[in-house]
Amino acid sequence: MSNDRSLKDACVERSATVREALLAIDRGASSVALVIDESRHLLGIVTDGDVRRALLAGAGLESTVIDFVNANPKVVNPSTSRAAVIDLMRSIRISEVPVVDDDGVLVGLQTLTDIVGKPKLPNVALIMAGGKGTRLGSLTKETPKPLMKVADRTIIEWVLLGLVESGITRVYISVAHLAQKIIDHLGDGEQLGCRISYIHEDPERPLNTAGALGLLHREAPEISEPVIVTNADLMVHYSAADFLRFHRHHGAALTVAARPYNHQVPFGVLEISSDRSVTGVVEKPNIEFEISSGIYAVSPETLAMVPYREPYSMPDLIDACIRGGKRVSAWPMLSDWIDVGTPKDLAAAKGQ
Known part of the structure; x- marks a missing residue:
């Protein structure tokens, strides 16, 4: 699972622009930006594909990214096993999945690279x-x-x-x-x-x-x-x-x-x-x-x-x-x- 620094790098606030979401995707070295509120509740995710489609549809780099958020992404609990996470990723063809606690607070990001790479x-x-x-x-x-x-x-x-x-x-x-x-x-x-x-x-x-x-x-x-x-x-x-x-x-x-x-x-x-x-x-x-x-x-x-x-x-x-x-x-x-x-x-x- 991502460490605190890489998780912070991948996060943007509700008011973030498309440009800021792209920067978060680049900083986080993944394909998603995580949109959170002031209490770190996960509001949704934006993938690089979402951004690409938004730009093709006429959005600009200064447009608000919240308009393109997937507000119901697949998430897992901190106790979810690696095998179950891999199973989820494979079934819906994704390589990252947010980790949220029972209150919906973002606590991590599971990536396929992390799961198969450690330990x-x-x-x-x-x-x-x-x-x-x-x-x-x-x-x-x-x-x-x-x-x-x-x-x-x-x-x-x-x-x-x-x-x-x-x-x-x-x-x-x-x-x-x-x-x-x-x-x-x-x-x-x-x-x-x-x-x-x-x-x-x-x-x-x-x-x-x-x-x-x-x-x-x-x-x-x-x-x-x-x-x-x-x-x-x-x-x-x-x-x-x-x-x-x-x-x-x-x-x-x-x-x-x-x-x-x-x-x-x-x-x-x-x-x-x-x-x-x-x-x-x-x-x-x-x-x-x-x-x-x-x-x-x-x-x-x-x-x-x-x-x-x-x-x-x-x-x-x-x-x-x-x-x-x-x-x-x-x-x-x-x-x-x-x-x-x-x-x-x-x-x-x-x-x-």
């Missing part, structure tokens, strides 16, 4: 989007699972927006099944605030859950920071910065984002001794595990352990690290998490 992490992410999504049945026959929609946005877009909100703007996506549909939908990622490159797997020879890391190592050997690896079918909100900080602190070769999973056994469980005597019974016990969430932090040297263009799974890679004396850590992730693998999961993600 920016040097790390890249790899999104695994090559699977066929067979558990979703006919739903994925013509549409790849990452393009299933939740709240009017595809699942993979939510994944990308979460990464961008965390500061990761360089993303690789591994594609195979219906790859071109994913590429056509996401493009180069500019509209989501990131830069996307695609890694192509052979749809007829799937590389399993970690094989794409071997492709990434071959295609981007310059990677020198840990990589966030995530499945493309996850609805979850977490801080990639916190995850990577944990990974570095523990000196891990690979870190798994782990979350609690509870399972209630629907039967009475017998406690049986070695001579087959029953020593007790526990009725419908609840068992808690920590499971892999499908999100990983992988150090650059670990990428080199994955064979090139050979099927390889994440459990294979974890086992190889452990056997090689490399540390594998588990980061506790407590946020809500849905692995959209079945129609029931998809309905849950949609709140149905």
Whole structure:
């Protein structure tokens, strides 16, 4: 969000002229001037396009700009997340949005450059989007699972927006099944605030859950920071910065984002001794595990352990690290998490 000085530079009063609005646009290094009253209530905005159209319609540089103000601009609250702001900007094709408090007082200006530029992490992410999504049945026959929609946005877009909100703007996506549909939908990622490159797997020879890391190592050997690896079918909100900080602190070769999973056994469980005597019974016990969430932090040297263009799974890679004396850590992730693998999961993600 803009700092106090740049925000002040972008503001003009109700009585300002077209010339003064143009100067504010130039000073603020954006495409809008913010029109406020003496109490800093936002009266509206004027874009460089508004000024251009006003001049073409016969207005002069000394005309009062209030006559050309958009009095009902899209605004956001100070608590609005970066992902939600990017979503708004993309939906109505704008690159700046004023921030106002509950009383309508201007407190900031969100710009696309600021949002995608800070806090920016040097790390890249790899999104695994090559699977066929067979558990979703006919739903994925013509549409790849990452393009299933939740709240009017595809699942993979939510994944990308979460990464961008965390500061990761360089993303690789591994594609195979219906790859071109994913590429056509996401493009180069500019509209989501990131830069996307695609890694192509052979749809007829799937590389399993970690094989794409071997492709990434071959295609981007310059990677020198840990990589966030995530499945493309996850609805979850977490801080990639916190995850990577944990990974570095523990000196891990690979870190798994782990979350609690509870399972209630629907039967009475017998406690049986070695001579087959029953020593007790526990009725419908609840068992808690920590499971892999499908999100990983992988150090650059670990990428080199994955064979090139050979099927390889994440459990294979974890086992190889452990056997090689490399540390594998588990980061506790407590946020809500849905692995959209079945129609029931998809309905849950949609709140149905």
